[in-house]
Amino acid sequence: MAQTFELELPEFEYLTYRVEDGMGIVTISRPQALNALNQDLLIELASVTEVITQDPEVKVAIFTGEGKAFVAGADIAQIASLQDVFAAREFAIMGQSVFNEIAALPVPSIAAINGYALGGGLELALACDLRVASRNAKLGLPEVGLGIIPGFGGTQRLPRLVGRGRALDLIFTGRHVPAEEALGLGLVNRVGEDALQTAKELAAAILKNGPVALALAKEAVGRGENLDLQEALEVEADLFGLACATQDMREGTRAFLEKRPAQFKGE
Numbered sequence: 001m002a003q004t005f006e007l008e009l010p011e012f013e014y015l016t017y018r019v020e021d022g023m024g025i026v027t028i029s030r031p032q033a034l035n036a037l038n039q040d041l042l043i044e045l046a047s048v049t050e051v052i053t054q055d056p057e058v059k060v061a062i063f064t065g066e067g068k069a070f071v072a073g074a075d076i077a078q079i080a081s082l083q084d085v086f087a088a089r090e091f092a093i094m095g096q097s098v099f100n101e102i103a104a105l106p107v108p109s110i111a112a113i114n115g116y117a118l119g120g121g122l123e124l125a126l127a128c129d130l131r132v133a134s135r136n137a138k139l140g141l142p143e144v145g146l147g148i149i150p151g152f153g154g155t156q157r158l159p160r161l162v163g164r165g166r167a168l169d170l171i172f173t174g175r176h177v178p179a180e181e182a183l184g185l186g187l188v189n190r191v192g193e194d195a196l197q198t199a200k201e202l203a204a205a206i207l208k209n210g211p212v213a214l215a216l217a218k219e220a221v222g223r224g225e226n227l228d229l230q231e232a233l234e235v236e237a238d239l240f241g242l243a244c245a246t247q248d249m250r251e252g253t254r255a256f257l258e259k260r261p262a263q264f265k266g267e
């Protein structure tokens with residue numbers, strides 16, 4: 001008999017969380033400040049990430065924002081009040097560690113960028129595996145205009161995603177990149193009328209596939225990024241071996257040979 005898990009959901013002030021058809025949907029909700037990330041909101045993001053990690057019902061995570069912004073950055077009032085170099089460094093490390101937790105989610109993650117994704121907002125989107133944007137979305141790292149630099153992973157994840165030259169163009173100018181240009185840069189994977197709807201369609205396409213295979217594929221890509229090619233290929237071979245030991249592999253290959261859709265159980 002399938003085991004059911006009762007997860008105790010923490011109280012959230014700045015976000016809402018719901019599970020729909022295997023999708024764990026986080027909506028960042030501080031619209032009066034365009035969903036700017038203050039410290040409490042970052043703590044809530046860490047907490048909801050833990051909930052998603054522990055919920056076996058969730059096979060894809062989606063992060064989006066309420067209102068006209070995805071996230072307009074870290075809270076500039078909070079940054080302005082940082083007292084000294086140590087407090088500022090701690091603030092960056094805190095944001096980085098929350099986004100590392102999002103990047104390490106065992107399930108595929110999608111940022112549904114429904115409007116402004118600036119500074120820490122773009123850095124949050126960069127911590128997700130995939131990004132989709134609504135046509136009116138604007139993306140950028142405008143920190144240098146405030147006399148600071150991106151501090152929640154932007155100087156590292158952006159060049160890894162789009163290349164050094166393109167990343168430095170965005171970081172040096174701080175300009176707001178429209179969704180269609182972001183698509184051309186490889187900064188987003190898809191553009192649609194409605195970001196959340198587009199993210200759900202992408203999630204539905206992902207959900208047709210074997211959940212263990214998805215987790216192993218994410219692990220292979222993630223671990224390989226920091227290795228030389230030969231070592232990375234060894235990681236791939238090991239994880240391929242693991243994938244071939246799953247019931248999902250038996251089902252997926254048998255379903256192909258029997259010309260029917262696979263019924264994956266994630267085991």
Ligand SMILES: C/C=C/C(=O)SCCNC(=O)CCNC(=O)[C@H](O)C(C)(C)COP(=O)(O)OP(=O)(O)OC[C@H]1O[C@@H](n2cnc3c(N)ncnc32)[C@H](O)[C@@H]1OP(=O)(O)O
Nearest residue numbers: 032033034036072073074075076116118119120142151152
């Ligand atoms: C380590 C990470 C560092 C960072 O992330 S640094 C922050 C990087 N982000 C930015 O620099 C973007 C800042 N925001 C803006 O430039 C503008 O906003 C927009 C272009 C996104 C939108 O402009 P418009 O449509 O005119 O709205 P509005 O009146 O500026 O904003 C509505 C309310 O939202 C507050 N707000 C917007 N972004 C932030 C933020 N990042 N931190 C704190 N508050 C923010 C405003 O102040 C204002 O509030 P009120 O209605 O009380 O005047």
